[in-house]
Amino acid sequence: xxxxxxxxxxxxxxxxxxxxxxxxxxxxxxxxxxxxxxxxxxxxxxxxxxxxxxxxxxxxxxxxxxxxxxxxxxxxxxxxxxxxxxxxxxxxxxxxxxxxxxxxxxxxxxxxxxxxxxxxxxxxxxxxxxxxxxxxxxxxxxxxxxxxxxxxxxxxxxxxxxxxxxxxxxxxxxxxxxxxxxxxxxxxxxxxxxxxxxxxxxxxxxxxxxxxxxxxxxxxxxxxxxxxxxxxxxxxxxxxxxxxxxxxxxxxxxxxxxxxxxxxxxxxxxxxxxxxxxxxxxxxxxxxxxxxxxxxxxxxxxxxxxxxxxxxxxxxxxxxxxxxxxxxxxxxxxxxxxxxx
Amino acid sequence: xxxxxxxxxxxxxxxxxxxxxxxxxxxxxxxxxxxxxxxxxxxxxxxxxxxxxxxxxxxxxxxxxxxxxxxxxxxxxxxxxxxxxxxxxxxxxxxxxxxxxxxxxxxxxxxxxxxxxxxxxxxxxxxxxxxxxxxxxxxxxxxxxxxxxxxxxxxxxxxxxxxxxxxxxxxxxxxxxxxxxxxxxxxxxxxxxxxxxxxxxxxxxxxxxxxxxxxxxxxxxxxxxxxxxxxxxxxxxxxxxxxxxxxxxxxxxxxxxxxxxxxxxxxxxxxxxxxxxxxxxxxxxxxxxxxxxxxxxxxxxxxxxxxxxxxxxxxxxxxxxxxxxx
Numbered sequence: 001x002x003x004x005x006x007x008x009x010x011x012x013x014x015x016x017x018x019x020x021x022x023x024x025x026x027x028x029x030x031x032x033x034x035x036x037x038x039x040x041x042x043x044x045x046x047x048x049x050x051x052x053x054x055x056x057x058x059x060x061x062x063x064x065x066x067x068x069x070x071x072x073x074x075x076x077x078x079x080x081x082x083x084x085x086x087x088x089x090x091x092x093x094x095x096x097x098x099x100x101x102x103x104x105x106x107x108x109x110x111x112x113x114x115x116x117x118x119x120x121x122x123x124x125x126x127x128x129x130x131x132x133x134x135x136x137x138x139x140x141x142x143x144x145x146x147x148x149x150x151x152x153x154x155x156x157x158x159x160x161x162x163x164x165x166x167x168x169x170x171x172x173x174x175x176x177x178x179x180x181x182x183x184x185x186x187x188x189x190x191x192x193x194x195x196x197x198x199x200x201x202x203x204x205x206x207x208x209x210x211x212x213x214x215x216x217x218x219x220x221x222x223x224x225x226x227x228x229x230x231x232x233x234x235x236x237x238x239x240x241x242x243x244x245x246x247x248x249x250x251x252x253x254x255x256x257x258x259x260x261x262x263x264x265x266x267x268x269x270x271x272x273x274x275x276x277x278x279x280x281x282x283x284x285x286x287x288x289x290x291x292x293x294x295x296x297x298x299x300x301x302x303x304x305x306x307x308x309x310x311x312x313x314x315x316x317x318x319x320x321x322x323x324x325x326x327x328x329x330x331x332x333x334x335x336x337x338x339x340x341x
Numbered sequence: 342x343x344x345x346x347x348x349x350x351x352x353x354x355x356x357x358x359x360x361x362x363x364x365x366x367x368x369x370x371x372x373x374x375x376x377x378x379x380x381x382x383x384x385x386x387x388x389x390x391x392x393x394x395x396x397x398x399x400x401x402x403x404x405x406x407x408x409x410x411x412x413x414x415x416x417x418x419x420x421x422x423x424x425x426x427x428x429x430x431x432x433x434x435x436x437x438x439x440x441x442x443x444x445x446x447x448x449x450x451x452x453x454x455x456x457x458x459x460x461x462x463x464x465x466x467x468x469x470x471x472x473x474x475x476x477x478x479x480x481x482x483x484x485x486x487x488x489x490x491x492x493x494x495x496x497x498x499x500x501x502x503x504x505x506x507x508x509x510x511x512x513x514x515x516x517x518x519x520x521x522x523x524x525x526x527x528x529x530x531x532x533x534x535x536x537x538x539x540x541x542x543x544x545x546x547x548x549x550x551x552x553x554x555x556x557x558x559x560x561x562x563x564x565x566x567x568x569x570x571x572x573x574x575x576x577x578x579x580x581x582x583x584x585x586x587x588x589x590x591x592x593x594x595x596x597x598x599x600x601x602x603x604x605x606x607x608x609x610x611x612x613x614x615x616x617x618x619x620x621x622x623x624x625x626x627x628x629x630x631x632x633x634x635x636x637x638x639x640x641x642x643x644x645x646x647x648x649x650x651x652x653x654x655x656x657x658x659x660x661x662x663x664x665x666x667x
């Protein structure tokens with residue numbers, strides 16, 4: 001009996017001691033929790049290492065998940081590649097979105113014996129994802145790639161099964177280049193009803209299925225293609241040039257929209273024909289951070305986002321995140337003053 | 342008389358008597374167990390109420406036609422459950438078809454045929470399969486089983502059984518309904534086989550020995566004594582396994598390929614009710630989509646309930662027949 005009682009005392013003391021140390025730890029360094037898009041996740045992972053003021057936790061659950069998480073205030077910030085719809089804005093009750101990351105969605109493929117950066121135009125990509133082009137040696141693909149020897153192999157389109165801003169960016173592009181994609185599949189949206197192919201969860205899931213499936217083609221942020229050594233296509237822009245996702249081609253695309261919408265949106269998908277856009281990669285996109293206007297962590301959030309759009313951008317180029325232009329920075333700074341505790 | 346013999350044979354009752362009828366400890370125990378029993382019931386009722394309330398917008402919008410509609414289109418905000426119902430039914434029943442003979446064979450081997458020193462270790466290993474978290478099984482499905490199906494099993498099945506609707510094409514991707522079926526089979530086997538093993542062990546010794554004394558062979562004992570005796574229990578075990586398969590979400594999401602298609606070709610990707618909910622719920626953007634996902638959950642609940650009720654009916658019938666014949 002005595003033994004049991006002393007055991008209980010020991011356990012209680014231990015519990016109190018842990019509770020004390022945990023609260024003490026929280027006081028010395030605060031935490032910020034975020035959730036959302038997988039697209040900026042590779043860069044945010046670097047930020048988590050480099051940002052010293054607070055500890056940042058980020059859960060890459062997809063843009064749709066990020067939007068519902070911030071709407072329900074279960075996180076301090078959300079992240080989404082798809083700008084919020086008016087409905088989502090009103091549901092979020094006092095949220096702002098700010099562009100904070102700039103990169104591109106790559107069209108990745110796995111084809112043994114075929115070189116990197118094969119040429120694909122928007123119409124061909126749309127036809128592949130609608131199941132109209134089903135074999136790699138289809139004339140519509142060969143015509144774009146003179147001199148490339150394509151195997152007789154079935155094409156397996158791979159798409160995101162979860163709600164995804166990358167899907168939004170990709171369908172934004174496909175609906176703008178292919179009227180039949182727009183009428184048959186619809187979008188842009190974070191999830192659409194794909195007529196062909198297989199789904200995978202998250203960008204890493206898509207990359208995983210592609211690298212394990214001969215003949216597969218899919219889409220994800222370019223960082224995932226580079227990290228997993230997956231080949232990606234050069235996509236034809238409106239000026240008729242072939243562009244691969246890279247810092248310069250993303251920068252060129254970003255020139256397409258410098259005027260913020262009321263909700264801080266910038267749309268740079270499929271830039272128009274023109275000298276400025278000769279190099280532009282047509283499936284480029286900003287990704288957004290979502291913040292509540294009223295939050296007890298206002299100061300912490302402002303410090304983190306300001307750091308992210310300034311110092312944080314330095315870590316981008318290695319992962320093909322083009323540092324955001326100065327007007328985005330200025331906008332972020334002026335808009336962040338609206339976040340209050 | 343009865344009470345006297347009770348005090349003699351039942352030590353618990355004897356203790357009760359000694360302490361008196363209304364000891365606070367007993368009342369406490371009664372209260373706690375009653376609360377536990379009630380909480381399960383209350384939880385179920387609350388859950389159903391919540392599901393119905395959240396699914397209501399979709400129920401109003403799509404009505405019962407939701408169940409037979411094959412569209413799931415977030416672009417136009419139109420949803421239907423037919424493809425996922427089909428996927429759930431196909432994958433779980435196919436998995437049951439594979440798991441049932443395998444599990445019963447394992448249980449028979451472990452109780453009747455295996456040398457005694459082998460029974461313990463093998464039994465434990467089979468039961469340990471049940472302890473593998475489903476997300477780990479799913480990962481294994483993606484990394485190991487998927488490629489194995491594409492490279493070896495798939496082409497073989499296509500060559501030999503390509504004339505059936507199930508293996509019409511060469512497999513193109515690891516994620517497919519076949520992958521889901523095999524993963525579900527792996528999940529069901531330890532459940533069914535461990536229950537069956539207990540059932541077979543509980544066959545009264547006299548019956549078994551009686552049959553042997555009459556000159557029955559091993560197989561005749563199995564067929565004539567063990568199977569009839571354990572029939573109802575085996576049916577219940579199969580239903581338990583089926584329930585596991587119907588509700589499994591994570592591992593299935595990982596390997597099934599999440600595509601809205603009604604097809605008998607097992608090399609094609611498909612989707613189930615549970616996996617659709619798991620993959621889309623966090624990212625659902627419109628209210629109607631969320632509500633439709635909850636509607637799917639409601640259908641899943643109803644589906645499991647119907648399967649369970651059917652199972653109960655079957656078991657009762659079999660058990661009744663068994664009692665008459667015994």
